[in-house]
Amino acid sequence: MGIPTGKIGPRKWIRFLAERLTPRYQRDxxxxxxxxxxxxxxxxxxxxxxxxxxxxxxxxxxSFDVWLVTGEASLxxxxxxxxxxxxxxxxxxxxxxxxxxxxxxxxxxxxxxxxMAPEAGxxxxxxxxxxxxxxxxxxxxxxxxxxxxxxAVIGAVTLPxxxxxxxxxxxxxxxxxxxxxxxxxxxxxxxLWAAAGVVLSLTNAAAVPEIIHGxxxxxxxxxxxxxxxxxxxxxxxxxxxxxxxxxxLFRDPRQDELLHQSAMLWFPDxxxxxxxxxxxYAEVLYFVVLVLPAGLAAWRWISGDSSAAQVDWRQLAINxxxxxxxxxxxxxxxRLNRQTALALRERAERAQAPDSRGQNE
Amino acid sequence: xKLTESLGQFExxxxxxxxxxxxxxxxxxxxxxxxxxxxxxxxxxxxYVTLDRxxxxxxxxxxxxxxxPERGGKxxxxxxxxxxxxxxxxxxxxxxxxxxxxxxxxxxWGSQRAK
Numbered sequence: 001m002g003i004p005t006g007k008i009g010p011r012k013w014i015r016f017l018a019e020r021l022t023p024r025y026q027r028d029x030x031x032x033x034x035x036x037x038x039x040x041x042x043x044x045x046x047x048x049x050x051x052x053x054x055x056x057x058x059x060x061x062x063s064f065d066v067w068l069v070t071g072e073a074s075l076x077x078x079x080x081x082x083x084x085x086x087x088x089x090x091x092x093x094x095x096x097x098x099x100x101x102x103x104x105x106x107x108x109x110x111x112x113x114x115x116m117a118p119e120a121g122x123x124x125x126x127x128x129x130x131x132x133x134x135x136x137x138x139x140x141x142x143x144x145x146x147x148x149x150x151x152a153v154i155g156a157v158t159l160p161x162x163x164x165x166x167x168x169x170x171x172x173x174x175x176x177x178x179x180x181x182x183x184x185x186x187x188x189x190x191x192l193w194a195a196a197g198v199v200l201s202l203t204n205a206a207a208v209p210e211i212i213h214g215x216x217x218x219x220x221x222x223x224x225x226x227x228x229x230x231x232x233x234x235x236x237x238x239x240x241x242x243x244x245x246x247x248x249l250f251r252d253p254r255q256d257e258l259l260h261q262s263a264m265l266w267f268p269d270x271x272x273x274x275x276x277x278x279x280x281y282a283e284v285l286y287f288v289v290l291v292l293p294a295g296l297a298a299w300r301w302i303s304g305d306s307s308a309a310q311v312d313w314r315q316l317a318i319n320x321x322x323x324x325x326x327x328x329x330x331x332x333x334x335r336l337n338r339q340t341a342l343a344l345r346e347r348a349e350r351a352q353a354p355d356s357r358g359q360n361e
Numbered sequence: 362x363k364l365t366e367s368l369g370q371f372e373x374x375x376x377x378x379x380x381x382x383x384x385x386x387x388x389x390x391x392x393x394x395x396x397x398x399x400x401x402x403x404x405x406x407x408x409y410v411t412l413d414r415x416x417x418x419x420x421x422x423x424x425x426x427x428x429x430p431e432r433g434g435k436x437x438x439x440x441x442x443x444x445x446x447x448x449x450x451x452x453x454x455x456x457x458x459x460x461x462x463x464x465x466x467x468x469x470w471g472s473q474r475a476k
Contacts (some may be wrong), residue, residue: 026409032428032435035403047405054406058413193416 063107079154230282384432
């Protein structure tokens with residue numbers, strides 16, 4: 001079966017349009033093939049439309065990530081907070097669909113600050129145009145003007161930032177990607193765990209009213225201080241954050257980055273000579289301070305103190321359970337930090353000496 | 362015993378076209394060959410998407426080369442079969458041959474043919 005051709009090729013503007021509408025990843029190759037087919041304009045347009053639609057569909061599936069979409073939906077929902085429910089859902093669906101089409105065009109590009117500006121402008125413009133169109137065609141589904149402006153402005157700032165962070169630095173090789181995912185997971189867990197400890201200390205103070213002035217201030221701030229002290233005591237760089245090695249022609253930046261990432265984790269820089277390192281004392285003291293209000297409340301009750309009646313025993317019971325969970329999680333989190341730090345160090349050593357590894361094999 | 366994933370019909374067409382075209386296996390040529398073998402018009406986009414999928418599976422490899430004036434200077438991507446692709450295609454053809462033999466032996470048209 002032959003491919004029908006004609007003497008007259010497609011017009012320039014049709015070729016240009018087809019080229020711009022083709023997703024980035026195969027644009028030049030498809031444009032060249034379509035041009036080489038030398039089809040009559042109508043057939044060229046039809047073939048190009050079918051090819052482009054097929055590739056957009058494939059790219060949308062390839063670029064889809066449920067966590068990316070969940071983050072986008074959450075941020076947009078917060079951006080239009082206070083808006084009526086149905087118009088919010090409609091706008092959410094429209095913006096998410098538009099972002100999927102956008103991903104189809106730019107996939108498999110990684111996130112970058114340079115891509116944020118056009119995305120921010122695009123999102124704001126899309127929200128404005130979509131709401132304007134809805135205002136004309138289906139006013140009941142359109143947001144109020146002030147909510148639309150609020151959603152456009154906040155969405156234009158938060159969504160591109162989320163998309164940049166999400167797609168930034170996705171290594172293509174499996175092992176580096178797994179390491180980076182492990183590192184991100186470790187940091188998320190560290191920060192969430194620390195935040196949970198702060199919330200716990202604040203609710204402890206609320207559950208057990210102070211009878212000594214200034215106790216709440218101490219119990220609120222002391223856990224944070226102890227946690228920071230425990231972190232710094234296990235590091236060689238006591239006076240500040242782990243310093244990055246200056247850029248140099250004689251050093252491998254990948255190795256420096258891996259060592260820096262390893263050093264920032266909750267893991268001792270080197271094994272200390274003492275049996276029980278100082279940071280362990282700080283960690284234990286942290287849990288002691290957390291459980292102190294419960295101990296004070298128990299003492300008040302045992303001693304028959306009248307202030308025991310002011311204690312919120314239900315909140316205290318919940319907090320004791322939460323503290324036990326926090327302590328159990330701490331063991332898992334430290335293990336994750338240790339494993340990730342060791343894996344990063346191992347990768348840094350392999351990056352430093354690939355030749356010696358080859359000779360040993 | 363089968364060692365590779367089963368191929369879809371379109372994937373078989375693509376791999377066969379790449380094999381038949383040898384050093385000249387790039388987008389448009391593969392597309393023309395596939396249309397010729399299938400005896401109907403195909404979607405150029407499907408060809409690229411399937412080639413991309415086959416490359417991810419490790420059945421084909423590709424390299425980019427410059428294009429001529431008939432393509433407006435746009436580059437071409439040449440594809441070639443990898444050993445895994447050859448094996449997958451061979452297994453697929455063997456399966457199709459067994460199906461064909463069974464069909465002609467036991468099918469409605471097969472009994473008439475035997476007569």
